[in-house]
Amino acid sequence: MAKRDTIFYCQNCGHESAKWMGQCPGCKEWNTFIEEKSIASKTSKGSTGQSRQQDIVPAALSEVTVSDSERISAGITELDRVLGGGIVPGSLILVGGDPGIGKSTLLLQVCRNLAVSQREILYISGEESLQQIKIRANRIGKFSDTLKLLCETNLATIETIIRKRMPQAVIIDSIQTMYSEEISSAPGSVSQVRESTALLLQLAKGLGIAIFIVGHVTKEGTVAGPRVLEHMVDTVLYFEGDRHAAYRILRAVKNRFGSTNEIGVFEMRSAGLAEVPNPSEYMLSGKPEGASGSVVACSLEGTRPILIEIQALVYQSNFGIPRRQATGTDTNRLNLLMAVLEKRLGMQMAASDAYVNLAGGMKIAEPAIDLGIVMAIASSFKNRVVDDKMIVFGEVGLSGEVRSVSLPALRVQEAAKLGFTACVLPQVCIAACTEGGKDWNGMKLIGVRTVRDAVDLI
Ligand code: TYD
Ligand code: MG
Numbered sequence: 001m002a003k004r005d006t007i008f009y010c011q012n013c014g015h016e017s018a019k020w021m022g023q024c025p026g027c028k029e030w031n032t033f034i035e036e037k038s039i040a041s042k043t044s045k046g047s048t049g050q051s052r053q054q055d056i057v058p059a060a061l062s063e064v065t066v067s068d069s070e071r072i073s074a075g076i077t078e079l080d081r082v083l084g085g086g087i088v089p090g091s092l093i094l095v096g097g098d099p100g101i102g103k104s105t106l107l108l109q110v111c112r113n114l115a116v117s118q119r120e121i122l123y124i125s126g127e128e129s130l131q132q133i134k135i136r137a138n139r140i141g142k143f144s145d146t147l148k149l150l151c152e153t154n155l156a157t158i159e160t161i162i163r164k165r166m167p168q169a170v171i172i173d174s175i176q177t178m179y180s181e182e183i184s185s186a187p188g189s190v191s192q193v194r195e196s197t198a199l200l201l202q203l204a205k206g207l208g209i210a211i212f213i214v215g216h217v218t219k220e221g222t223v224a225g226p227r228v229l230e231h232m233v234d235t236v237l238y239f240e241g242d243r244h245a246a247y248r249i250l251r252a253v254k255n256r257f258g259s260t261n262e263i264g265v266f267e268m269r270s271a272g273l274a275e276v277p278n279p280s281e282y283m284l285s286g287k288p289e290g291a292s293g294s295v296v297a298c299s300l301e302g303t304r305p306i307l308i309e310i311q312a313l314v315y316q317s318n319f320g321i322p323r324r325q326a327t328g329t330d331t332n333r334l335n336l337l338m339a340v341l342e343k344r345l346g347m348q349m350a351a352s353d354a355y356v357n358l359a360g361g362m363k364i365a366e367p368a369i370d371l372g373i374v375m376a377i378a379s380s381f382k383n384r385v386v387d388d389k390m391i392v393f394g395e396v397g398l399s400g401e402v403r404s405v406s407l408p409a410l411r412v413q414e415a416a417k418l419g420f421t422a423c424v425l426p427q428v429c430i431a432a433c434t435e436g437g438k439d440w441n442g443m444k445l446i447g448v449r450t451v452r453d454a455v456d457l458i
Contacts, residue, residue: 006035008034010024010026010032020033020035063244072086074110075109075116079250081108081264083235084252084255089168090213092201092235093234093236093237094215094233094237096236096239097238098240101239107171108140111123115143115147119167123150126173127173139315140272148450153202154178154180155178158172163203166209167209169384170212171211172214172380175215175229193229197232200213206311213233230254233254234252234259239251246267248268250265261300261303265282270428279306280305280307280414283307283309283360284418285309287388292379292385293314293376294309294312294379296391297372298391298414299366300368300410307420308360309358310356311376312377314377322354323354326356327356327362328357329363335337337370338377340396344399344451345452345455353414354377356377367395367405368393369393370394371396372393374451374455385458389421389422390422400450402426402451404429415440421445422446424448430447442443
């Protein structure tokens, strides 16, 4: 029987199937299967000769040398931080994000910074013409001539040019527009994206060139194409932000050369992306004074504390089923925290609508903001103001206990830096914050054991 040479791929998640299916068993999306030529495995057996196999000697760890000085600074502190200290030569970095969020702008700015030190940088665009790139570049500033631009989508041509010119860094904007002639399916399809990335990976590792790939995201917010894409590359960065706010957050969701929790904060200006070195100050600008239901909480993103205003509005519902809505945090978490308040403190909120909003459009999943949410709800419910110069952090458990959080001293330090004078924190964290007799500019540390202790402060 002839060997089957086509296979069906889900264009959403990359699930493979021998026959067409209406619904993908992998991601449960409908009508996503497309027939594509199956990719014959390139590594044929026995290609490495007997003599070569004998030459290979495994290395001991002590024989391997690494130096951090090899990292190249991108010239943007926020980006360097997210990458774990700079760009590692030979790494493949995927940058994902919604259309228009600023991926091309960020990478063009990286190109500009890298090119000033006489390094050759290659910016390959499959989406925009040279003129369009020029218009964007004009907004950003002056560029050195060592930055070369290329409008090309054929990977074979791109490979030849990279091998000939040997640049230090290459930008591919975007992977969904690239195609290899060996594969018959359209650019952007699962097999094209996968093959293109595999080729770029070989180039990056083989030639020691750092390659940035721009990837589009699906409506669910993951990089379009197969999940394997994220497994293949060294680093996955997501560029996210609120459409209506000017700031953007760059987040590492995978990083083989650094921590994955780090974030970089940027602001989109008329002359490109500007770094926001102090996000807390930025997030708190516009906080109302003396308003009930407003509390400043502290969340940790990587090693970086961010102060954020939590707003709550609790109001008697006009309908049978009260509305509960959380923006920027999990609505289920909100329900849980309200249940704790009802049960442990006897606050009657069953007939009240409750809305919680993290001001500025930030999204935070860290449980350390629990106590902030609880205090904001209580403040709104009692219609009593929380001290404007007070910050709050701590995780809340189901029995109403306030549990410890990581790195409390770092959070207190950030609050002290921004002129806050009091801090409500878990009692167990007090010792870590007063270690060595630190007094944080005279900040008052208020340790709480239960939610009741905290709510009594309002
Ligand atoms: P872009 O980098 O093209 O987004 P992506 O590549 O992620 O699709 O971002 C374009 C947006 O940014 C566009 O809406 C215009 C805006 N922008 C500025 O506000 N200032 C600038 O200096 C530049 C270059 C773009
Ligand atoms: Mg773009």
